[in-house]
Amino acid sequence: MHKLLNDAPGEEIFLLGNDAIARGAIEAGVAFASTYPGTPSSEISLALYQVSQESDLYFEYSTNEKVALEVASAAANCGLRTMCMMKHVGLNVAADPLMTLAYVGVTGGLVILTADDPAMFSSQNEQDNRYYAKLAGLPMLEPSSVAEAKEMTAHAFELSEKLKTPVLLRTTTRINHSSGVVTLGKLPRPKTKGAFKKDPFNLVTVPAVSRRLHVSLLEKLERALILSEESDYNRIEGNGPWGVVCNGVGYSYVADAIQDLNISDQTSVLRVGFSHPLPEKRIKAFLKGCEKVLVVEEGEPVLEEGIKALAQEAGLTLTIRGKAPDLFSRLYEYDPAEVRQHLGTYFGVAVPAPAKVDLSGVPEIPQRPPNLCAGCSHRATFYAVKQAAKAVETIYPTDIGCYTLGLLPPLSMADFLICMGSSVSSSCGFAQATDSKVISFIGDSTFFHSGITGLVNAVFNNHNLTLVILDNGTTAMTGHQPNPGVEMAAHGRGTAHRRVSIESVVRGVGVEHVTVIKPYKVKKSIAAIQAALDFEGVSVIISEETCTLYARGLKQLKKKAFRVSDRCVNHRDCINEIACPAFYLHGERPQINANACVGCALCAQICPENAILPLKSSA
Amino acid sequence: MDTHMETKRLIITAVGGQGNLLASKVLGEAALLAKIPVRMSEIHGMAQRGGVVESAIIFGDAHSTIISDGEADLLVGFEPAETLRALGKCNRKTIVITNLAPTPPFTVAIGKGTYPDIETIQELIRAKTARLIAFDAVACAKQAGNVMSVNIVLLGALIQTGVLPISAAQIQTTIRNKTKAAFVDVNLKAFELGMQAAAESAAVSEPPTA
Numbered sequence: 001m002h003k004l005l006n007d008a009p010g011e012e013i014f015l016l017g018n019d020a021i022a023r024g025a026i027e028a029g030v031a032f033a034s035t036y037p038g039t040p041s042s043e044i045s046l047a048l049y050q051v052s053q054e055s056d057l058y059f060e061y062s063t064n065e066k067v068a069l070e071v072a073s074a075a076a077n078c079g080l081r082t083m084c085m086m087k088h089v090g091l092n093v094a095a096d097p098l099m100t101l102a103y104v105g106v107t108g109g110l111v112i113l114t115a116d117d118p119a120m121f122s123s124q125n126e127q128d129n130r131y132y133a134k135l136a137g138l139p140m141l142e143p144s145s146v147a148e149a150k151e152m153t154a155h156a157f158e159l160s161e162k163l164k165t166p167v168l169l170r171t172t173t174r175i176n177h178s179s180g181v182v183t184l185g186k187l188p189r190p191k192t193k194g195a196f197k198k199d200p201f202n203l204v205t206v207p208a209v210s211r212r213l214h215v216s217l218l219e220k221l222e223r224a225l226i227l228s229e230e231s232d233y234n235r236i237e238g239n240g241p242w243g244v245v246c247n248g249v250g251y252s253y254v255a256d257a258i259q260d261l262n263i264s265d266q267t268s269v270l271r272v273g274f275s276h277p278l279p280e281k282r283i284k285a286f287l288k289g290c291e292k293v294l295v296v297e298e299g300e301p302v303l304e305e306g307i308k309a310l311a312q313e314a315g316l317t318l319t320i321r322g323k324a325p326d327l328f329s330r331l332y333e334y335d336p337a338e339v340r341q342h343l344g345t346y347f348g349v350a351v352p353a354p355a356k357v358d359l360s361g362v363p364e365i366p367q368r369p370p371n372l373c374a375g376c377s378h379r380a381t382f383y384a385v386k387q388a389a390k391a392v393e394t395i396y397p398t399d400i401g402c403y404t405l406g407l408l409p410p411l412s413m414a415d416f417l418i419c420m421g422s423s424v425s426s427s428c429g430f431a432q433a434t435d436s437k438v439i440s441f442i443g444d445s446t447f448f449h450s451g452i453t454g455l456v457n458a459v460f461n462n463h464n465l466t467l468v469i470l471d472n473g474t475t476a477m478t479g480h481q482p483n484p485g486v487e488m489a490a491h492g493r494g495t496a497h498r499r500v501s502i503e504s505v506v507r508g509v510g511v512e513h514v515t516v517i518k519p520y521k522v523k524k525s526i527a528a529i530q531a532a533l534d535f536e537g538v539s540v541i542i543s544e545e546t547c548t549l550y551a552r553g554l555k556q557l558k559k560k561a562f563r564v565s566d567r568c569v570n571h572r573d574c575i576n577e578i579a580c581p582a583f584y585l586h587g588e589r590p591q592i593n594a595n596a597c598v599g600c601a602l603c604a605q606i607c608p609e610n611a612i613l614p615l616k617s618s619a
Numbered sequence: 620m621d622t623h624m625e626t627k628r629l630i631i632t633a634v635g636g637q638g639n640l641l642a643s644k645v646l647g648e649a650a651l652l653a654k655i656p657v658r659m660s661e662i663h664g665m666a667q668r669g670g671v672v673e674s675a676i677i678f679g680d681a682h683s684t685i686i687s688d689g690e691a692d693l694l695v696g697f698e699p700a701e702t703l704r705a706l707g708k709c710n711r712k713t714i715v716i717t718n719l720a721p722t723p724p725f726t727v728a729i730g731k732g733t734y735p736d737i738e739t740i741q742e743l744i745r746a747k748t749a750r751l752i753a754f755d756a757v758a759c760a761k762q763a764g765n766v767m768s769v770n771i772v773l774l775g776a777l778i779q780t781g782v783l784p785i786s787a788a789q790i791q792t793t794i795r796n797k798t799k800a801a802f803v804d805v806n807l808k809a810f811e812l813g814m815q816a817a818a819e820s821a822a823v824s825e826p827p828t829a
């Protein structure tokens with residue numbers, strides 16, 4: 001039995017934040033879940049996927065976040081409790097349905113989880129998704145701990161049903177990837193079959209309908225405001241004259257700082273957990289009791305601006321500060337020492353000097369950047385493209401996945417990246433704006449996510465570009481989730497899915513020059529890429545080879561390691577051009593770590609001396 | 620969660636694949652068993668692709684799940700250069716435990732960077748912190764029967780220091796209940812060897828006067 005299906009109310013277990021969120025949804029009777037994987041939200045989906053194998057929960061990996069939310073919007077409008085999770089930038093993709101779904105509303109509880117990533121541990125930006133709650137006019141909840149994340153998730157479903165509107169649940173990486181002790185609640189029997197009640201004059205958003213729906217959205221927000229005023233998630237601790245307003249993980253740093261500085265008698269803390277709409281009356285009352293206020297929130301000054309506006313309405317002139325050059329930054333995440341320091345400075349209490357060790361004399365420590373795995377097929381494809389395009393000036397737009405690591409030398413195969421799917425669409429612009437060759441890279445999962453529309457654009461506008469689709473049969477970077485190109489049955493994931501062939505899609509949208517290559521066959525691959533580059537117009541190379549790490553997990557790796565023989569005269573092309581991490585220098589001579597080598601034979605094919613041979617061979 | 624205790628902050632740093640997250644999980648579970656409040660956070664910079672994996676575990680009544688520079692009471696490094704890299708988390712009173720068997724970064728392996736001298740690493744840490752327990756945890760893991768048990772060896776050394784209010788028996792119970800059945804015996808052995816190694820290290824190195 002899955003650990004999240006443990007029906008032992010009252011038992012305490014140690015859980016990852018994302019598992020706690022999944023458990024919260026299960027305790028609320030979630031019946032339907034959809035997602036597109038993205039760090040730091042991915043483990044919620046993994047947990048719900050696994051639970052769906054053992055229960056009546058329906059779970060799907062959708063092609064992208066917009067699709068996931070549209071799928072979810074229907075389930076929730078059939079009365080099912082539904083959850084849709086994504087990373088913060090995923091909500092940009094889903095923003096279109098989000099904005100109007102807010103008008104339409106739901107009948108079954110719909111919780112949309114957005115996992116923000118301050119400090120960008122694994123993201124291309126650190127946007128603050130609290131703005132989406134304001135933009136769409138939806139209630140938002142923000143937990144401050146793992147245990148609270150579980151409670152809030154469950155509560156979010158009730159709130160959603162009460163208000164008949166989707167609820168945004170916003171976490172940050174330090175909630176998703178923290179672990180803590182949670183107390184299990186009861187497991188209900190969820191309602192799993194929905195019913196759709198036709199109501200086109202409330203559900204089909206033509207202008208005349210939407211004009212009315214916008215009115216009802218504002219009414220729902222009025223009711224949400226009342227709930228926010230009453231909510232225990234907006235709570236005040238202490239009654240001193242020094243006010244601190246905070247949210248999310250910032251609350252835990254504030255709580256520790258107050259204890260460390262021993263100022264609990266002088267402070268009062270307003271922790272905002274139901275953050276949209278802001279509890280206006282409660283905030284005004286709180287401000288009235290304070291001499292001055294500090295706002296502690298990672299990201300943008302959302303609370304700060306809201307609170308200042310409320311102070312103005314209440315005619316209050318006390319000092320309220322948060323973001324400032326001498327106080328908190330809009331950049332990155334905070335840490336406990338930083339919060340303690342600012343609290344001390346702002347309220348004029350001595351902060352004990354930090355006891356950090358003096359790092360003088362510590363030698364430079366070599367960095368440990370992530371690298372494509374030993375034998376990763378992307379390395380072979382990058383090498384072949386580089387050889388094929390050697391003689392021409394080339395721009396390499398890339399996309400989001402493990403292959404983004406092609407950025408690093410010696411591969412250096414990435415010139416431009418802004419978001420999922422931007423490889424192919426930005427190529428259209430580069431091809432038109434310059435005389436350079438344009439070769440872009442996109443993975444299989446990203447292609448389905450948002451590469452297809454860009455490719456149609458390239459065909460329709462007849463741009464001169466080559467798109468290389470790196471098809472490794474999985475969504476590798478976020479933890480090997482499936483995508484529509486995957487043969488699910490062959491991967492032991494049941495027979496409920498049908499595979500979509502990338503090649504058929506590419507041919508179907510009208511690309512005339514399409515070649516499928518096997519990247520470990522180096523010469524053939526180079527020749528095929530050269531032919532694609534010679535083609536005027538849109539050409540596509542589909543490079544097919546299973547992700548090595550995934551194949552290892554599926555026990556499909558036919559490992560035949562290689563070794564460097566005595567023929568080696570130390571050109572070091574193997575190291576200098578492909579930098580496979582299976583290599584190391586023994587004395588001055590390249591050697592291969594047989595445990596790391598997967599036998600892809602890329603190095604053996606590029607060695608000018610043919611010195612790299614299968615481990616089990618003479619010579 | 621009724622036990623009141625002084626807060627203890629622990630950083631575990633490792634290279635992807637060394638099993639840091641399992642070690643952290645075992646500690647978390649054992650703390651739950653010991654009724655010690657516990658919170659943890661982890662950052663894995665593409666762990667499976669050779670990056671650094673760091674966990675912060677906080678025992679006691681604090682709310683935070685991360686540890687600021689200079690505020691770790693304990694630092695456990697699964698790899699000597701990574702231990703040194705995390706030195707900024709320490710202060711004069713920190714106890715440091717490190718494996719001495721290096722996993723050189725790829726740049727070093729291919730001759731494009733220099734790995735800090737192992738003796739220098741130890742001298743620096745010893746000079747700047749309260750105490751260093753350093754030994755070849757890979758050798759102990761091999762002796763226990765599986766090179767992958769380095770994480771549990773280091774857990775043994777950590778518990779031996781007695782800084783955390785978690786007993787060896789509580790860790791052993793957790794190993795039995797929460798690690799893969801096939802590895803329980805190896806892990807128990809690894810844990811014991813780690814405890815021994817730390818005890819031996821304590822016998823030879825006296826803590827410096829503050």
Ligand code: SF4
Nearest residue numbers: 373376402476547548
């Ligand atoms: S996980 Fe797969 S795709 Fe990613 S670097 Fe490793 S082998 Fe390549």
